[in-house]
Amino acid sequence: MVFPFGLQTILIQNIYRNPQNSAQTADASRCAVSDVEMQEHYDEFFEEVFTEMEEKYGEVEEMNVCDNLGDHLVGNVYVKFRREEDAEKAVMDLNNRWFNAQPIHAELSPVTDFREACCRQYEMGECTRGGFCNFMHLKPISRELRRELYGRRRKRHRSRSRSRERRSRSRDRRRDRERRRSRDRERSGRF
Numbered sequence: 001m002v003f004p005f006g007l008q009t010i011l012i013q014n015i016y017r018n019p020q021n022s023a024q025t026a027d028a029s030r031c032a033v034s035d036v037e038m039q040e041h042y043d044e045f046f047e048e049v050f051t052e053m054e055e056k057y058g059e060v061e062e063m064n065v066c067d068n069l070g071d072h073l074v075g076n077v078y079v080k081f082r083r084e085e086d087a088e089k090a091v092m093d094l095n096n097r098w099f100n101a102q103p104i105h106a107e108l109s110p111v112t113d114f115r116e117a118c119c120r121q122y123e124m125g126e127c128t129r130g131g132f133c134n135f136m137h138l139k140p141i142s143r144e145l146r147r148e149l150y151g152r153r154r155k156r157h158r159s160r161s162r163s164r165e166r167r168s169r170s171r172d173r174r175r176d177r178e179r180r181r182s183r184d185r186e187r188s189g190r191f
Contacts (some may be wrong), residue, residue, distance in 0.1 A: 058086025
């Protein structure tokens with residue numbers, strides 16, 4: 001199979017099933033699913049997929065799950081790998097697998113900057129188009145899970161950098177800016 005050059009992100013189509021969207025009784029009334037149960041369900045799903053992607057295919061830089069309702073976005077998972085080869089390997093393998101009794105449909109995606117693809121109104125709690133918006137409504141993971149999954153990487157990076165010689169002031173300032181941006185993204189529920 002020939003892949004386009006330079007793509008590190010894969011799209012796994014419609015893999016996340018939001019229990020709130022499917023929690024209906026036979027008479028079409030909704031079953032109550034608490035916010036806590038929703039977050040626990042989502043965190044378990046996210047951790048399972050993230051961990052498997054890293055263990056089987058390579059380092060994951062970023063993973064996002066769409067919470068939109070439109071058919072072309074509902075339950076989509078975007079995984080950005082550090083290396084293109086890892087993304088290609090994941091697509092080849094995942095298309096031969098199943099998840100929750102459904103075949104997996106994976107493809108390379110040109111999306112690399114999720115900030116540009118996200119609905120800014122949704123992030124501020126003001127999207128008037130609701131779940132049918134054509135911009136991504138990204139579902140955030142809990143802070144604890146974020147620390148667990150992405151914190152491991154920071155600890156490894158810090159221990160390596162401590163053993164290096166002292167950095168110049170400009171590098172220190174750049175690193176401080178990056179940390180502030182990262183903290184701001186974490187506070188806003190984004191990677």
